[in-house]
Amino acid sequence: MNRRDFLKFTGILAIGVAAHQAINMLSGSDARQSQKKREKWAMAISFSACVKKEGCKACIDACHFIHNVPEFGNPKDEIKWIWQSPFETVFGDETNVFTKSMLKNLSVLCLCNHCENPPCVRVCPTKATWIRKDGIVMMDYHRCIGCRYCMAACPYDARSFNWREPEPFIKEINRDFPRRSKGVVEKCNFCEERISQGFLPACVEACTERALIFGDLNDSDSEISRLLRTRFSIQRKPHLGTDPKVFYLF
Amino acid sequence: MIEKAFKGTSGYWLWLFFLFFLVIAGFISYLRQLHEGLTITGMGRDISWGLYIANFTFLVGIAASAVIVVLPYYVHDYKKFSVVTVLGEFLAVSSVIMTILFITVDLGMPSRILNVLFYPTPSSLLFWDMVVLSGYLVLNLIIGWVTLDAEMKEIEPPKWLKPLAYISIPWAISIHTVTAFIYSGLVARPFWHTALLAPRFLASAFASGPSVLVILCYIMGYHGAFYLERDIIKKLTTIITYALAIHIFFTLAEIYTVFYGNVPAHKTHLEFLFYGVPWNRFLMPWAWGSILGAAIAFILFLTASKRRDDVTLFASLLTVFSIWAEKGLGLVIGGFVPTVLYKFPKYIPTLYEVLITFGIYGVGAIILTILFKMAASVRQGN
Numbered sequence: 001m002n003r004r005d006f007l008k009f010t011g012i013l014a015i016g017v018a019a020h021q022a023i024n025m026l027s028g029s030d031a032r033q034s035q036k037k038r039e040k041w042a043m044a045i046s047f048s049a050c051v052k053k054e055g056c057k058a059c060i061d062a063c064h065f066i067h068n069v070p071e072f073g074n075p076k077d078e079i080k081w082i083w084q085s086p087f088e089t090v091f092g093d094e095t096n097v098f099t100k101s102m103l104k105n106l107s108v109l110c111l112c113n114h115c116e117n118p119p120c121v122r123v124c125p126t127k128a129t130w131i132r133k134d135g136i137v138m139m140d141y142h143r144c145i146g147c148r149y150c151m152a153a154c155p156y157d158a159r160s161f162n163w164r165e166p167e168p169f170i171k172e173i174n175r176d177f178p179r180r181s182k183g184v185v186e187k188c189n190f191c192e193e194r195i196s197q198g199f200l201p202a203c204v205e206a207c208t209e210r211a212l213i214f215g216d217l218n219d220s221d222s223e224i225s226r227l228l229r230t231r232f233s234i235q236r237k238p239h240l241g242t243d244p245k246v247f248y249l250f
Numbered sequence: 251m252i253e254k255a256f257k258g259t260s261g262y263w264l265w266l267f268f269l270f271f272l273v274i275a276g277f278i279s280y281l282r283q284l285h286e287g288l289t290i291t292g293m294g295r296d297i298s299w300g301l302y303i304a305n306f307t308f309l310v311g312i313a314a315s316a317v318i319v320v321l322p323y324y325v326h327d328y329k330k331f332s333v334v335t336v337l338g339e340f341l342a343v344s345s346v347i348m349t350i351l352f353i354t355v356d357l358g359m360p361s362r363i364l365n366v367l368f369y370p371t372p373s374s375l376l377f378w379d380m381v382v383l384s385g386y387l388v389l390n391l392i393i394g395w396v397t398l399d400a401e402m403k404e405i406e407p408p409k410w411l412k413p414l415a416y417i418s419i420p421w422a423i424s425i426h427t428v429t430a431f432i433y434s435g436l437v438a439r440p441f442w443h444t445a446l447l448a449p450r451f452l453a454s455a456f457a458s459g460p461s462v463l464v465i466l467c468y469i470m471g472y473h474g475a476f477y478l479e480r481d482i483i484k485k486l487t488t489i490i491t492y493a494l495a496i497h498i499f500f501t502l503a504e505i506y507t508v509f510y511g512n513v514p515a516h517k518t519h520l521e522f523l524f525y526g527v528p529w530n531r532f533l534m535p536w537a538w539g540s541i542l543g544a545a546i547a548f549i550l551f552l553t554a555s556k557r558r559d560d561v562t563l564f565a566s567l568l569t570v571f572s573i574w575a576e577k578g579l580g581l582v583i584g585g586f587v588p589t590v591l592y593k594f595p596k597y598i599p600t601l602y603e604v605l606i607t608f609g610i611y612g613v614g615a616i617i618l619t620i621l622f623k624m625a626a627s628v629r630q631g632n
Contacts, residue, residue: 076289093515126369163287163295
């Protein structure tokens with residue numbers, strides 16, 4: 001490279017860098033993001049508070065109504081975003097036979113764990129499911145090809161497939177949230193449509209016993225951060241390395 | 251060359267007509283599935299992959315096993331394999347087409363299948379499977395076709411063919427490895443999460459693939475399509491015997507590790523396969539059938555099959571059944587039961603599902619028949 005080429009090269013480089021800076025300044029994206037630390041959304045579920053009202057399904061009803069989750073009335077086609085499952089089926093590997101028998105009648109509230117290291121995102125062949133910077137594992141119903149690889153990969157049974165047309169089985173349609181067509185996978189979205197508006201997730205809001213606590217793990221003063229620091233908590237199948245962001249409080 | 255497939259006996263046309271009927275029945279069932287959704291299959295939220303993915307997995311193995319005839323012929327210059335090499339490559343072609351069809355009918359949104367290309371995702375093994383399978387299809391189609399074409403014109407195959415044949419050898423290994431990685435990379439299902447899965451897949455593929463080839467050779471020989479030397483069958487059965495031995499060894503190694511290690515999450519899957527739970531033992535006959543089938547076939551190959559054609563044919567059929575039950579049904583369904591929430595659901599394929607499956611096998615058989623007819627006609631010189 002001679003001197004002339006070198007000057008040409010560095011000149012073009014300088015213009016490029018300047019242009020990049022200018023675009024960033026105009027859009028303001030870089031600057032704004034670096035100033036404020038992103039949220040890391042998480043949920044804590046208190047066993048003791050959750051069992052206070054027997055047979056209470058307020059959170060499930062609220063979620064399934066606002067998200068247009070259908071009810072087919074058979075376990076084969078079932079779609080669920082948030083549900084209850086017996087203690088030993090949820091924490092079977094983590095506890096002993098005495099605890100299991102003591103908590104035989106305890107129903108544990110389950111939903112998508114919004115893993116920090118989500119296996120479903122890793123396996124999706126079309127990036128129809130991905131993890132956002134704030135930790136929410138999202139789904140694009142319009143890109144999903146329905147291969148169900150994510151369902152095989154999820155260790156928490158959090159994903160549901162639309163085995164048939166869901167619309168006739170939605171009790172009351174909520175026009176503010178998209179309905180799905182048959183052939184795609186869906187799951188809990190941590191109510192991202194609500195938290196972007198400054199509201200709490202529907203299940204958290206619906207709970208009269210304050211059994212569900214939702215908040216920002218990156219904010220050390222948030223209620224969830226304080227609770228997790230001071231109370232004993234467990235996650236579902238932590239040994240799998242998925243790092244769930246739904247915690248269960250004792 | 252394709253014109254040779256249009257001249258045949260009435261038996262040939264009857265056979266093609268029968269296959270065409272299967273395809274039509276499968277196609278009508280598939281239209282129904284498109285309309286109603288996958289709810290018309292036996293699959294559900296707990297067992298979300300079934301007969302389609304089982305056959306996909308099995309057929310990737312059959313496709314990969316073409317390497318077992320390509321390698322001796324091209325690398326070791328084993329000239330006696332010249333006929334079976336072309337047959338093996340054509341078998342791979344029809345198998346790969348069937349695997350692609352099985353994946354497609356399993357999709358909830360088949361119209362969006364090109365999303366895999368529009369949004370390529372290297373972290374997904376399904377993406378890689380699509381890449382290696384389509385590459386393998388093209389490779390085998392070219393190699394088989396050009397070899398046969400050269401033979402027809404009585405000239406040497408072009409020089410560029412040999413490098414392609416060499417590439418197809420590791421490529422064959424790759425298609426079955428990637429297919430095994432689809433399963434073995436999943437921590438959610440302990441039954442699949444074992445490093446031995448890919449080696450096991452390959453070993454069982456090298457037993458089942460050549461077995462299919464042996465069966466096809468007998469069928470071709472019975473119809474006088476071409477004269478097959480006893481030596482070729484003998485060589486193939488030797489390969490099958492070794493592969494079966496390795497397959498049985500790998501299976502026992504897995505069983506030992508799981509039961510001696512005694513980790514409940516790993517144990518429950520194998521226990522379900524071989525014993526079931528009191529209210530649900532639906533995989534038990536398949537699991538035992540597969541193990542016993544492999545053992546009996548192995549003994550037959552070691553002994554009587556050396557002298558008798560009927561025994562060889564029977565042992566080959568037994569091997570194909572055993573590997574299909576083990577790698578297809580047992581592996582896929584066995585991975586889902588118990589579920590991640592410790593449920594023991596049942597899976598019974600529906601009539602629609604079975605018809606669609608037969609329809610796809612019909613497509614594969616039509617392709618295979620036409621390609622084999624071409625090969626036989628070229629051999630006979632008419």
